[in-house]
Amino acid sequence: MAFTGRRIKGLVAATFTPMTSRSDINLPVIQKYVEYLADEQNVRNIFVNGTTGEGMSLSVQERKTLTEEWIKYSRGKMDNVIVHVGCLSLADSKDLAAHASSCGADGISAIAPSFLKPSNPDALVMHLKEVAAAASNLPFYYYHIPNLTGVKYQMYDLMGKMQKHIPSFRGVKFTDVNLMDYSLCLHEYKTFEVLYGVDEQLLGALACGAHGAVGSTYNYLGSTTNKMLSAFEKGDLHKAQEIQNTVQKFLLFVFDMGWGLPEFKDIMSLYSGIDMGPARLPLRSSLQSEHHNTVKSELKRMDLL
Numbered sequence: 001m002a003f004t005g006r007r008i009k010g011l012v013a014a015t016f017t018p019m020t021s022r023s024d025i026n027l028p029v030i031q032k033y034v035e036y037l038a039d040e041q042n043v044r045n046i047f048v049n050g051t052t053g054e055g056m057s058l059s060v061q062e063r064k065t066l067t068e069e070w071i072k073y074s075r076g077k078m079d080n081v082i083v084h085v086g087c088l089s090l091a092d093s094k095d096l097a098a099h100a101s102s103c104g105a106d107g108i109s110a111i112a113p114s115f116l117k118p119s120n121p122d123a124l125v126m127h128l129k130e131v132a133a134a135a136s137n138l139p140f141y142y143y144h145i146p147n148l149t150g151v152k153y154q155m156y157d158l159m160g161k162m163q164k165h166i167p168s169f170r171g172v173k174f175t176d177v178n179l180m181d182y183s184l185c186l187h188e189y190k191t192f193e194v195l196y197g198v199d200e201q202l203l204g205a206l207a208c209g210a211h212g213a214v215g216s217t218y219n220y221l222g223s224t225t226n227k228m229l230s231a232f233e234k235g236d237l238h239k240a241q242e243i244q245n246t247v248q249k250f251l252l253f254v255f256d257m258g259w260g261l262p263e264f265k266d267i268m269s270l271y272s273g274i275d276m277g278p279a280r281l282p283l284r285s286s287l288q289s290e291h292h293n294t295v296k297s298e299l300k301r302m303d304l305l
């Protein structure tokens, strides 16, 4: 696919998957969720069924149903809906990619299979090429998240291979703290997109030249992070640093409590007032109702609520 020049700019919320108290997908919440992102957080791009969305814990049919709902309610509200189609099975990934294309998604993305891992970078590219070909009309983003997949190839090398072999290759969703690799990618592959995925150090990525970022905190700290992007664009580095530091302190509080994805989902419910429901097994939240006020007062103390 020839590069059209349209770039994802700014924040992309990696959406949570709303669930019922029994951990079934909760579709009626999606419309309100999309409106909340657009109207309250000023976030106009979403990345669905990814890590935050517990995509790998959903069935293929659930992922298809969710994709349809996200796309339906995003019309006129979101600029881009990127659908994560990565699976352990190539056949499932291709099925999801073709489905995303038939639904009118704006792009697809896939992680590396993480149980039987690719033998080498070329094998990974062969796998991704087949996934991308199942939705050849859509931009394809490789989802680099080495801490979770255990597939740790340098993106600087891999981008060259993907550019050569995958006609619809558009870029990488880069969820790693290695800013040297990130910066090398941005500067070598200028017509591609390298979306940054570690919210707590987005400012560092901006300094490298980042134009877009995908993350879980943009669901509820989107408007705060947008202020950081504006400050950076205006050259007000001090203000941008202050905002990044506030987000970092909030995340430090969360990590110090030993919390992670299931608790982030609870925090999104507390913050937005939209019930996201619990995370699906094997994840379990340890955030109890007695923690709710602590979280809220922490957010208020940091001027985030």
Ligand SMILES: CC(=O)N[C@@H]([C@@H](O)[C@H](O)[C@H](O)CO)[C@@H](O)CC(=O)C(=O)O
Pocket (backbone or CB within 6 Å): 014, 015, 047, 050, 051, 052, 053, 175, 197, 198, 199, 200, 214, 215, 216, 217, 251
């Ligand atoms: C490992 C992980 O979940 N990383 C998040 C970050 O947004 C992360 O939650 C944030 O930086 C806080 O650590 C995103 O990169 C994940 C993401 O974009 C996705 O849900 O696909």
